Amino acid sequence: MTDPRIGTRGLISLLGDWRGSSAGPSYLALFDRIRLLVLDGRVATGTRLPAERDLAQALGVSRTMVSGAYRELRDAGYTSSVRGSGSVTRLPGRAPVTGTDDSGDFIDFSKATAPAHPALHGATLRVMDEFARELGGTGIDPFGSLTLRQAVADRYTARGLPTSVEQVMITIGAQHAISLLARTLLSRGDRAVVELPSYPHAYEALRAAGARFVPVTVSARGSGAAPEGLHGWDAAGLAQAFARTSPTLAYLMPDFHNPTGESMPAELRTTVLADASRQGTLVLVDETTAELDIDRAETFLPFAAYGDAGTAASAVLIGSVGKTVWAGLRVGWVRAEPAIIRKLAGARFAGDLGTPVLEQLIVAELLRDFDQVLAGRSAQLREGRETLLRMLAQNFPTWQVPPVDGGLAAWVNLGAPVSSQLALAARTEGLLITAGPRFGLDGAFERFLRVPIIHRPGDIERGVQALRAAWGSVSRAPHYAPADLYSEVV
Incomplete structure (x- = not known):
């Protein structure tokens, strides 16, 4: 099996303005940017990079410069060279890409996730007798346990969308649901409407299934990304995407959109x-953040409830407890028409044999009083939001921070296309944070940074202080004069 390749044009689109990423020699600037692409996952490990000569010609630089960058990547452990295979990306043994390296010194802002909800431990203890009774069975069911399917259906019904158990499948988290839906419902070359920016692993799942993307922009309020009063989804662009391309699928996150935090109006x-x-x-409606409300002015129903008898069937809802309870509790679900659920079940065994039984029992127990779980999480989000907004205002008065009324993060406009540079500088200060282009396509969103609100206040304060130190080094780089750093977005 050969290593996957990234073409010269594909790599250049991801590199963006790599020359502005370092005050040192050009080969180190190129090394830094490729290193970040590997750390962020924008270039997957095991990918063969373009040949030195081809990349040099495309960039308009000397082959010696590219050779120097590749040498640095190899020496730092980010590539390996095999005769006849060129340079293949890898991760060093201690690369802190997860925020949990052995030293424990890194603050991880790269993931908008929280520690387990306090209710999780008690729910686990309460279901152990029931779990013991399940041990006589096979533990294999592509649809999921009837108990949890009914609990999920009841939750949808209570939220205003009548749902039967036949409309629910239990999955191994929301990402599993997205991947299963993509590979079951898409054929290679089919068009898929996607938001721009959006959740990067959804892009990956759809791309792996062969989708051709039809992007539609989403802009955050007060971020400077759109004229005053114009924010959220490009409604005209969304309508045109459906009318002109006849897409097979559309992937949307209408509540507390990741990363902008926007919520789609009811009429849209x-x-x-x-x-x-x-x-x-x-x-495909990703509702994993839909109930993470802090103080949103309007309350929304599940997405399918906005359709009539003829249109509601077009909505396939995806949910999970990864954001509300704990990311380590890998349980999610799909809510769709029974025919789609049956089709998913028929395709599922090619990838897995069902969702773990104990975890399903725990989630069913938590759903019995889920409003209390959500109330606790909302209070935590409120505290994190107030801490982050205060720290950003004190340390970065020129950054444009949109209102945050729920969800897990703020989509901050830096005022200059230096997000990748800042993410690299932050690593040297002990902070892992994902550059804005990770949420886009082809290197877009270098002016933006997603900063989570879900962490403990002390961690948020330390993280912003690390950002402050990193921003100082970026601001001093000769590539950006102060006027460049604080120019208005166009």
């Missing part, structure tokens, strides 16, 4: 379902 939800139904498009 109705329009999307009507447009999708007209074109025969299924709308």
Whole structure:
């Protein structure tokens, strides 16, 4: 089996303005940017890089310069060279990409996740007798346990969307649901509407299934990314995407969108379902953050509730407890028409044999009083939000920070295209944070940085202090004069 390749054009689109990423020699600037692409996952490990000569020609630089960058990558452990295979990306043994390296010195802002909810331990203890009774069975069921499916259906019904157990499948988290839906419902070359920016692992799942992307922009309020009063989804662009491309799927996150924090207006939800139904498009609606409300002005129903008898079937809802309870509790679900659920079950055994039984029992127990779980998480988010907004205002008065009324993070406009440079500098200060382009396509969003609000206040304070130190080094780089750093977004 050969290593996957990234073409010269593909790598250049991801590199962006790599020359501005370092005050030192050009070969170190190129090394730094490729290193970040590997650390961020924008270039997967095991990928063969373009030949030195080809990359040098495409960049308009000397081969010696590219050779120097590749040598640095190899010496630092980010590539390996095999005769006949060129340079293949890898991760050093102690590369702190997860925020949990052995030293424990890194603050991890790269993931918007929280420690386990306090209710998790008690729920686990309460279901152990029931789990013991399950041990006589096979533990294999592509649909999921009837107990949890009913609990999920009841939760949807209580939220305003009548749901039967036949409309629910239990999955191994939301990412598993997205991947299963993509590989079951997409054929190679099918078009898929996606938001820009969006959740990067959704991009990856859809791309792996062969989707051709039709991007539609989402802009955060007060971020400077759109004229005043114009924010959220490009409604006209969304309508055109359905009408002109007849997509097979659309992947949307309408509540506390990741990363912008936006929530889609009710009337646009109705329009999307009507447009999708007209074109025969299924709308995969990621609702993993839908109930992480702090003080949003409006309360929204599950997405399918905005359709009528003819259009609601176009919505396939994806949920999980990864954001509300704990990311380590790998349980999610799909809510769709029974025919789609049966199709997913038929395709599932190619990848897994079902969701772990104990975890399903725990989630069913938690769903019995889920409002209390959400209330605790909301209080934590509120505290984190207030801490982050205060720290950002004190340390970065020129950054544009949108309102945050729920969700897990703020989508901050830095005022200059230095997000990748700042993410690299932050690592030297002990902070792992994901550069804005990780949430886009082809190197977009260098002016933006996603900063989570879900961490403990003390960790947020330390993280922002590390950002402050990193920003100082970026600001002093000769590539960016103060006017460049604080120029208005166009």
